[in-house]
Amino acid sequence: MKAVYPGSFDPITYGHLDIIERALKIFDELWVVVMVNPRKKPIFTAQERMKMISQLVGGKRNVHVDYHEGLLVDYLKKQEIKVLIRGLRAVTDFQYELEMAIANKHLCGELETVFLMTDEKFSFLSSSLVREVAAMGGDVSLWVPPNVAEALRKLKLDAVI
Helix, strand or coil: CEEEEEECCCCCCHHHHHHHHHHHCCCCEEEEEEECCCCCCCCCCHHHHHHHHHHHHCCCCCEEEEEECCCHHHHHHHHCCCEEEEEECCHHHHHHHHHHHHHHHHHCCCCEEEEEECCHHHCCCCHHHHHHHHHCCCCCCCCCCHHHHHHHHHCCHHHCC
16 A cells, blocks of 8 residues: 655654654555645755755655645645545644644545654654754754755754744
């Protein structure tokens, strides 16, 4: 069975990678899809995010990295995927994710959303936190893979946060 794990992944964190690894234990194929969120101003281009993700999961035959701008359900229909993976860190995530799951179900009745709780060691972790700490010159190497930490070091984050 195929599933999609969408997100802005700006940047991808160990929390995201944990969800990917756990989803692969359940599903035969996983599409990690970099999405455009109009409410967010990304620090990395979609191509940069896709490259970072591909460097981390590219060795797995059953993982595909892709990009989509627009409604996620349109992507799911095009790819003939009926399962959506979402990670939950805390109760605060649940309200938003529940609303999105219901809206997506209305837009695509065949869609099922599967929620995976993040590992407790990543329950505090978000891309926003990583960007903020990196912008202040903090060490984010415990939260992101080396290729992501290096890409963050090369940015002038104070101009984009």
